[in-house]
Amino acid sequence: xxxxxxxxxxxxxxxxxxxxxxxxxxxxxxxxxxxxxxxxxxxxxxxxxxxxxxxxxxxxxxxxxxxxxxxxxxxxxxxxxxxxxxxxxxxxxxxxxxxxxxxxxxxxxxxxx
Amino acid sequence: xxxxxxxxxxxxxxxxxxxxxxxxxxxxxxxxxxxxxxxxxxxxxxxxxxxxxxxxxxxxxxxxxxxxxxxxxxxxxxxxxxxxxxxxxxxxxxxxxxxxxxxxxxxxxxxxxxxxx
Numbered sequence: 001x002x003x004x005x006x007x008x009x010x011x012x013x014x015x016x017x018x019x020x021x022x023x024x025x026x027x028x029x030x031x032x033x034x035x036x037x038x039x040x041x042x043x044x045x046x047x048x049x050x051x052x053x054x055x056x057x058x059x060x061x062x063x064x065x066x067x068x069x070x071x072x073x074x075x076x077x078x079x080x081x082x083x084x085x086x087x088x089x090x091x092x093x094x095x096x097x098x099x100x101x102x103x104x105x106x107x108x109x110x111x112x113x
Numbered sequence: 114x115x116x117x118x119x120x121x122x123x124x125x126x127x128x129x130x131x132x133x134x135x136x137x138x139x140x141x142x143x144x145x146x147x148x149x150x151x152x153x154x155x156x157x158x159x160x161x162x163x164x165x166x167x168x169x170x171x172x173x174x175x176x177x178x179x180x181x182x183x184x185x186x187x188x189x190x191x192x193x194x195x196x197x198x199x200x201x202x203x204x205x206x207x208x209x210x211x212x213x214x215x216x217x218x219x220x221x222x223x224x225x226x227x228x229x230x
Contacts, residue, residue: 031215033216040222041223042222043204045216048216050215055215104158106155106157
């Protein structure tokens, strides 16, 4: 019944590895997002997709590549992980133009060693 | 660029009392949205309350209300009859109007609220 679900919840990996985080929403929303929360709890948008089309790309390194196979899914692939990538990554979704309410997933805590 | 500032890193309140969390923002825009989000220890981000800038009336949601002062660019959150479950980190957020900004929230640094029994 989870509205926005992310997997995995925790991810521990070595520097230089490639990893993916998956996100799915069952709310019928057409817009999905990735937000990053750093160690100081600061939240910042990374990407947004509307109906599988990239809308927002907030100067995120090329190592981060979002992929939206359909409007219910938005995955985040990270290449060549660096120590500074350690953070909590949140997926969110909304229905554009109808309601400003974002529904967030429970986050994926990524630790790069 | 717009910025959001929460000047209180931590606040505490006695159960059943009232507490106000402060938020100021900087923008040259006239049309925008403001939000308060709650992040409990579970990490889940939960929308508490939302305010449209063009509405003069302050938003309320049960025990939560805001004091929106557009000229002063201030957007404080008042929690009445505080409950233990209100303990969390609270984030103030800003969003420019316009469809291209849908979901693009600019967050403040957060305020950790402790509720004492």
